[in-house]
Amino acid sequence: MEAVAKLRNYPTSPRRMRLLADEIRGVxxxxxxxxxxxxxxxxxxxxxxLLKSAINNWEQKNEGQSAADAxxxxxxxFVDGARTLKRMLPAPQGRAYRLRKRSNHVTIIxxxx
Numbered sequence: 001m002e003a004v005a006k007l008r009n010y011p012t013s014p015r016r017m018r019l020l021a022d023e024i025r026g027v028x029x030x031x032x033x034x035x036x037x038x039x040x041x042x043x044x045x046x047x048x049x050l051l052k053s054a055i056n057n058w059e060q061k062n063e064g065q066s067a068a069d070a071x072x073x074x075x076x077x078f079v080d081g082a083r084t085l086k087r088m089l090p091a092p093q094g095r096a097y098r099l100r101k102r103s104n105h106v107t108i109i110x111x112x113x
Contacts, residue, residue: 002075002111003058007050009082012043014104017079020047021106029055029072029110047106054108076109 010017020043024032029051036048051074055067062070085101 001058001061002109003054003061005050005054005057005108007046007106009103010043010046010106011101011103013102014079014081016041017043017047017104017106020044021077021079024051024074025077027074029067029074032074050106050108051110054110058110070112072110073113074108075111076107078107080105080107 020036020039020041024035024047027035032051033048036044036051055072058070058072059065059067082103082105084103087099087101088096089099091097
């Protein structure tokens with residue numbers, strides 16, 4: 001039985017978050033946790049917490065079973081764009097450049113092999 005965890009409006013561009021999501025898609029949960037824990041990219045910390053949340057959700061659904069014994073994998077992970085904050089940046093000769101501060105939504109689904 002699969003379990004879902006969602007992260008909403010995290011202030012990182014979706015492209016950066018997808019780089020990490022692609023690394024852990026289809027991987028065993030223990031290996032994915034180890035990879036995210038020591039990854040240098042700053043987006044790894046919220047993904048680590050989100051994956052732990054998905055594991056805990058799975059354990060709540062399947063009472064009496066341990067996630068370590070079940071052989072969980074990251075079945076699905078996808079990153080969608082969220083709100084974009086639009087700001088103006090001063091530019092030469094009285095102009096202004098548009099600065100888009102992007103954010104994203106992440107959804108993780110874990111399940112047994």
